[in-house]
Amino acid sequence: MRIALVGNPNVGKTTLFNALTGAHQEVANWPGTTVEYVVGRVRAGGDGADVELVDLPGTYALSAYARDEKVTRDFLLYENYDGVIVVVNAASLERNLFLVLEVLELTPRVVVALNMVDAAEANGIHVDAEALSHRLGVPVVPTVAAKRKGLQELLQMVRRVAEGSLVPLRSWPVPYPEELREMLQPIAAEVASTPVGQRLRPEWVALRLLQGDEDVIRHAQVVPQGRQAVNLALSCCAQQAGLEVELGGQAVALDPALHRHLRSQQSEFELAIADAKYAHIAEMVVSCVRRARVKRTRTEVLDQVFLHRFWGYPLLAVIFFVAFWLSFIASAPLSDDVGNLMAWLGRQAAVALGHAGAAQWLQSLVVDGLFAGIGAVLSFVPYMAIFFAIYQILQDSGYMARASVLVDRLMQMMGLHGKGFFALVSAYGCNVPALAATRVMENHRDRLLTNLVIPFIPCNARLGVMAVMTAAFFPGTLGAFVMLALILISLGVVAGAAMVYRRTVLPTEPAPLLIELPDYHIPSLRNVLIPTWHRVWMFVSRIWTWLLWATIATWALTYFPVGQPVDQSLAARLGHLMAPVGQWYGFDWRLMIAILFGFVAKETTLSTLGVLYGAGSDGALAHLLTQSMTPLVAFTYLVVYMLYVPCLSTVIQMRRESGSWAWTAVGIGVNVTVAFGLGWVLERLLMLLTGAGG
């Protein structure tokens, strides 16, 4: 039996899901979207033996505002399921009941899980579950998912409702006012004889038609009776708006002025319908909820600090700095260990192969190609895991919503959305998880825009290379200023690119900001570990083949032809091909090759340069580099290196997040153009300045 799990965001829905299913989970992608939902089997024993649970994205209503919400709605409308659990937060019942009513209008096979009753009691809110159940006409089971309370009762009720042994009390949950019902009934009657009306409740379809729900209108119009119902709904709107419209079969093509009139009437209906629901809810809440006035809740106290007009900002900086430090700096030795372990394993394998009499090239392939590639993939894992765990903690605890509020004004100035701030900050660690972190944004364009500008932010690996080169060319305090200048340049490019994208290809204002500030709570270990594991696994399983092949290709280019010095290798020939471009900037072929190979993984840049310059250690490389170019060329190189194409993993992730190769190509194209364009301009400018000065 298949049960859908729905609820508002921040009601403990996923906690409930995890408590019910444990590790028996599978992440699925909704067809044609990047939206994920999780399917799990209820742990064996008791009443859950054959229950399959579908954890749908959190939503406030069935009117599909964001893409995630559309997935939930589409599932409830068009998929097969035996029952629905609507999870509600007992502490903010009023808003939560809105979704309950919306689901009840769609299907009566509903059980309400009244979750977080303990937190509600702590806030002085007591909900009478029995009275509420009586008013709603469906079972209401109090639960505390985090403490596994009420789960068996919930499963029992779900089973009985799904099997039909428990029949809902009411056929229609919301008492709409008389004048609305008069309009709804004839439309519902018309819809009832259509395939849509047989699949969905006719009353629900009628409601949506009156509101002008485009998705439902499209579905209804497939059959003649459906078209009639749509026209009936239109004529009701027209009558209300005081319009005389001949609504025949061709009624769809209305002139714009009339259409506007109808639209405004439809939004009037929308208002009336929402109003009726909330009026009904208010009445239910009066009879089912008892409120003892608590002085100040924990959340109110915490918000006085975290959302303080002044102190909120330094606190935000500290929290994000700690998050950043843990994910990308504290984890670095772990990543190194993983890389070293793979290198060691590779050498052992080569020795074994040598004993077995394998050819020299095969040994080299195993060490520098195969194991280096696997090492490159696996060394992502430690910081990915720590990053995603921290991300999940910030999300779950309720802090991330506050952070978005704090920085929204600043982000808005750049044409970005407040919710993208964390992604931008974490891009300084690694662009790949930063791209994944843009998912908190509801609006597709906001997300896409953030995805497009993230690669301009130098990640840990790029910063490392930049630091080494800066130290070589600009010793002492000057180096610090150069690094600062580079970071300011990247910030400028991010802001500039965001503004240009907004004015050109993505011409909209950032989506409106209206977010819930949920009560703070301490995330459970399970709720942090499960999603972290899913995300790390998704990344590794997606990236490993790409990265492995790219590493092997790099190896082949520097290894062949066999026995030749490095400046005769295939890579060198490739470098000489690119030399004419490099000449513009004063880069020699080795620098161009380092740029090219940096695409596989930025971490390899230093070792590539080391091999190409024939340097034994890093110290020698620094010396050789300063011999081969002027500080001015080096600075230009740093700017180009910082801004050009992101690494392969970033490109793959960008494709995934944007859902399109075309946008990914645009992103890369802009990256390369800006990097080389800005590099060129800066070089000429600096040349003029230093020329004038000297």
Next chain:
Amino acid sequence: MHAKCSDCSVRAVCCLADLQVNTAARVASVEGHPAFRQRMLALGITPGSPVTVLRAMPLGGPMEIEVRGTRLAIRRDDAAGIRVATP
């Protein structure tokens, strides 16, 4: 006064963006892009519902409001579409 709320001539009815912190009011009307308006309605910002501004972020940043027992943050530009009546 918020730029989008310039016709605040009647003192008793004004837009939410201009409401003082810790003042109780009632929503009079809700305007905005259809999808966004729908979201506001779903979150309980419907005509007649009581609303209080809890705090406002500096430099014209978002404001925190309480509606029907839920705390929400809303950008000031978006709050300009909500008219409120103070008692």
